[in-house]
Amino acid sequence: MSTAKSIQAYIPFVKDQVAHQEQQAARATAKGDEKRAQPYLSRAAMFRQMAADLEALEAAAAPPANLEASLRLTPDDLRDLPEELMQQLSISEADKRDFLIMELIDGLGGIASLDQILVALFRKTGEIEKRNKLNARLYRMSSKGSIFQYPDKKGVYTTSYVAGGQPGEAQAEPETLTDPEDESGADLA
CATH class of the missing domain: 1.10.10 (Arc Repressor Mutant, subunit A)
Structure with missing residues (x-):
């Protein structure tokens, strides 16, 4: 799998983590537990920055x-x-x-x-x-x-680029992210 494709596979997961951390922070805030909400907000900010960095890497990655x-x-x-x-x-x-x-x-x-x-x-x-x-x-x-x-x-x-193809690269099935601890094999994306 190329670097650009592997980066692309993780962006939705990281964005889901942002939403999850914000949801947990909101739940803790609703219970009046600001001390517990703060780490969730901090992790949400870190995941948000990670998503932005991954998107920047994806945009900068161009096949040589x-x-x-x-x-x-x-x-x-x-x-x-x-x-x-x-x-x-x-x-x-x-x-x-x-x-x-x-x-x-x-x-x-x-x-x-x-x-x-x-x-x-x-x-x-x-x-x-x-x-x-x-x-x-x-x-x-x-x-x-x-x-x-x-x-x-x-x-x-x-002689012209076709979407879904890379120069000189065999096509691979898109990688699906799954939770290794989840026995149902549910898709994380």
Whole structure:
């Protein structure tokens, strides 16, 4: 589980603790027991600050692949550039192959399976690409943020981010927080 997702899982729990501590403080105050209410209010303030800190961490957490992807050239960036400029750019043969794959995925509607990419590569170049070699290239491209794995679909890639997916990250079930002492397994969220 990524750090951002684990932070996200705890925020509702911490907010529930704020409400619980405030409720206990109100109950003690209603009974006229200010001495007992004060620690509850203090803990509520601490949980409130913790929730604010967790939300700030969540907002600040950005996948490094997004930064790396924003610094990379895309096939669209290179369209219509003069040959003299193209020679000045540091674009390797591997980069050109990555650009071709990105164009092929876009040509297939922006989403394509490994098999569709293999067929499209053959039709475009006449070369038969080894499946495991292409799979490794697609994995590297998704790790760099050039393409994205489609959520919950193995071997399916897109050229644009799909909600619920992380660059290069397999999708996991959301983690449910439960009270280990509660035998019913009730959800804490």
